Amino acid sequence: MKVLKFGGTSVGSVENINNVKNIIHNGEKKIVVLSAMSGTTNHLVAIANDIKDNKASEAVEKINVLQETYIAVVDQLLSDESINAQVKDYVSEVFQLLVASAKKTYSLQLENQILAQGELLSTYMVNCFLKQEGISSALLPALDFMKIDADKDPDMAHIKSHLKDSLDQAGDADIYITQGFICLDDQGAISNLQRGGSDYTATIIGAAVLAEEVQIWTDIDGMHNNDPRYVENTKPISNLSFEEAAELAYFGAKILHPQTVTPVRADNIPVRLKNTMNPLAFGTLINNDHSEIGVKAIAAKDNIIAIKIKSARMLQAYGFLKKVFEIFEVYQTPIDMITTSEVAVSLTIDDDKNLDKILNELEKIATIEVDRDQSIVCLVGHSIVNNQETYKLFQVLQDVKIRMISYGGSSNNISLLINSKDKIKTLSKLNDYLFELVTL
Numbered sequence: 001m002k003v004l005k006f007g008g009t010s011v012g013s014v015e016n017i018n019n020v021k022n023i024i025h026n027g028e029k030k031i032v033v034l035s036a037m038s039g040t041t042n043h044l045v046a047i048a049n050d051i052k053d054n055k056a057s058e059a060v061e062k063i064n065v066l067q068e069t070y071i072a073v074v075d076q077l078l079s080d081e082s083i084n085a086q087v088k089d090y091v092s093e094v095f096q097l098l099v100a101s102a103k104k105t106y107s108l109q110l111e112n113q114i115l116a117q118g119e120l121l122s123t124y125m126v127n128c129f130l131k132q133e134g135i136s137s138a139l140l141p142a143l144d145f146m147k148i149d150a151d152k153d154p155d156m157a158h159i160k161s162h163l164k165d166s167l168d169q170a171g172d173a174d175i176y177i178t179q180g181f182i183c184l185d186d187q188g189a190i191s192n193l194q195r196g197g198s199d200y201t202a203t204i205i206g207a208a209v210l211a212e213e214v215q216i217w218t219d220i221d222g223m224h225n226n227d228p229r230y231v232e233n234t235k236p237i238s239n240l241s242f243e244e245a246a247e248l249a250y251f252g253a254k255i256l257h258p259q260t261v262t263p264v265r266a267d268n269i270p271v272r273l274k275n276t277m278n279p280l281a282f283g284t285l286i287n288n289d290h291s292e293i294g295v296k297a298i299a300a301k302d303n304i305i306a307i308k309i310k311s312a313r314m315l316q317a318y319g320f321l322k323k324v325f326e327i328f329e330v331y332q333t334p335i336d337m338i339t340t341s342e343v344a345v346s347l348t349i350d351d352d353k354n355l356d357k358i359l360n361e362l363e364k365i366a367t368i369e370v371d372r373d374q375s376i377v378c379l380v381g382h383s384i385v386n387n388q389e390t391y392k393l394f395q396v397l398q399d400v401k402i403r404m405i406s407y408g409g410s411s412n413n414i415s416l417l418i419n420s421k422d423k424i425k426t427l428s429k430l431n432d433y434l435f436e437l438v439t440l
């Protein structure tokens with residue numbers, strides 16, 4: 001069985017929902033994971049923020065605006081009168097729940113329930129639309145099987161057994177539709193897999209059913225070799241290994257949720273990135289097949305904070321780094337890059353929630369310098385560290401001030417920390433040299 005995930009744009013208009021129908025209606029049995037319609041989750045976040053700020057009437061206004069857009073989509077999509085009425089009943093139930101939520105006191109639990117409505121709406125609508133079109137489909141409620149544990153990792157044993165039950169209960173159908181993003185937490189309360197989490201849902205399901213392939217359908221022809229928002233003439237990459245895809249997703253390629261390939265990597269289940277608006281394009285295939293040596297892609301991650309920790313206590317001593325890392329562990333803050341010298345260690349984080357507390361602790365053992373507005377530029381490819389041409393990269397970047405370099409951590413990645421204001425220049429220079437073959 002294949003698992004196909006469609007993102008917000010793919011279900012964001014009647015025209016695109018029709019494209020989705022044409023893609024999935026090919027006689028093969030499949031599980032289809034849907035995001036909320038584009039814009040909906042942002043809108044729901046804004047509603048939850050209003051509730052948090054005790055602005056109930058603003059929240060209700062936003063709820064009404066959203067409800068109108070849904071009614072318009074239902075009317076365009078569903079010409080069958082009874083199906084149209086059935087979906088409108090569902091839509092009105094959802095919006096009554098939202099209005100009731102606006103009058104409650106904010107809690108994370110309430111916010112998570114509000115955020116879940118986007119995927120519940122899109123899946124209900126698309127399932128009914130497929131029925132109207134005479135296609136055999138059934139809904140698999142994600143909350144019946146998708147669960148995370150106390151560490152927020154998927155509870156695979158629970159997911160496998162409950163997904164099997166859900167498939168049995170849904171009965172025979174060609175297409176099983178389920179919600180991306182949403183899940184239950186270890187306490188059984190509604191939660192989610194973080195923003196962009198529908199990709200992760202698809203690969204978790206792919207691993208649970210040992211799918212033949214997981215396809216992520218978006219609005220771009222696969223993963224690009226550079227960031228199309230900042231560099232012209234970027235091109236789709238046809239093949240990536242799981243490791244390369246994981247590095248790119250983590251270091252800024254917005255197309256994939258950073259955890260996407262984790263669940264399917266061990267079983268070598270291929271992940272294919274495809275474009276709903278251009279289904280004939282090859283896209284990107286992620287699997288374990290070995291590929292040519294060289295840099296395949298460049299990505300950048302912004303809002304990085306660099307921390308330099310300097311202490312004479314490091315000199316010829318052991319145990320100092322352990323103390324440093326323990327502080328980050330206590331405050332649950334992941335470290336992205338790290339470089340050391342005999343008397344100092346520089347590292348980067350992108351989560352500043354507990355920065356003040358971390359700095360307080362670090363100051364007890366060292367002198368600290370903090371630089372904000374940094375970006376990590378990450379070069380990803382197969383065996384690039386062993387590539388004899390790699391040294392030229394530094395010639396290309398002669399006039400960019402590089403604050404840190406991470407080279408050799410894995411043979412597939414070279415990361416540079418630069419000031420964010422130099423990011424576009426760095427991405428373009430690397431692009432010219434690596435992909436446009438401009439010589440030095």
Ligand code: ASP
Binds near residue numbers: 195
């Ligand atoms: N709807 C959620 C979001 O916008 C999940 C997703 O689209 O992947 O983040």
Ligand code: MG
Binds near residue numbers: 007196199
């Ligand atoms: Mg996404």
